[in-house]
Amino acid sequence: MGDAEAGPVDDGRDRDTEGRARNARPRDGLGRPLPYGANGVERQPEGIVRSPAETVAEAQALLDAGKPFHAHEVFEDAWKSGPESERELWRGLAQVAVGLTHAARGNVKGGARLLRRGAGAVREWGVESGEPRPYGIDLAGVGAWARELAGRVEKDGDVIDAGAEAPRLGD
Template identity: 70%
Template sequence: MDETRRDRDTEGRARNARPRDGLGRPLPYGAPGVERQPEGVVRTPEETVREAQRLLDAGMPFHAHEVFEDAWKSGPAAERELWRGLAQLAVGLTHAARGNATGGARLLRRGAAALAEFAGRRPYGIGVDDLTVWAEELAGRVAAGQSADGGGAARAETVDAAAEAPCLRSPAP
């Protein structure tokens, strides 16, 4: 395939067809990758949480982010911040697992802030308060472990995405 041409989907929209690894990084054309999440899937909130948790537990937070993004885009307006915040937590974990300390910490904190309006509640059994604590704690650890690489970008030791995966439904108090 001519790698200078843009990949397009069946409707002609730009869509990178390169295979991806478990953290969503593009691989060379023809390399084995992990199956990508289909876009635009409308799931029930229960299905969304179950599928996202499965992906998080498998160390695939980038793919969990795509599941949350579908819920964010297709769900009721009153729930968009919930799903957007969860998507940001998943992307923050993705960046931390890739060694991007600055981006990881920033997105973990942004996701926690987006969940603030749901504090003290458990929409669909999601332990929002526990997730906020998890995100702030991981953001602090990621940011504290960062070091400037030769280009000045904040790089850190990568975190194990599966080992650090949050439990979306922590036990009710």
């Protein structure tokens, strides 16, 4: 039996039984890692399959609470578990949420870039699909909000309040 078959090495790092890294460190509301033992914000469970309506409602609640990193994880679940035809929609919304996360963390360049990338993705998906308001999501409004915020954070360079800046996804 060769070393490749011996299984994961116990190197003291937080790994699952397959040897993949786990993200067990506590996190703050913007997803930044905190020291082990610190009181963090409860993590979003990963790999949850939700209906589109549940996805939008949960993501909006997290955005409103100033937790865009967590909203990004909800959109990421939809992107990974939803139909192939909707993956770009959910991925674009995840990019918008993580762009807001970076802008709130003070990463002006990365935040603006992701906000614009997400805005372009949701606009393009809406045009290609012919659905400007899938599941009640105002794609044009979300895109305009993201582009405006990207320009503002680049111009001002200020750290923003994620909850105060949260977009309205739709209805």
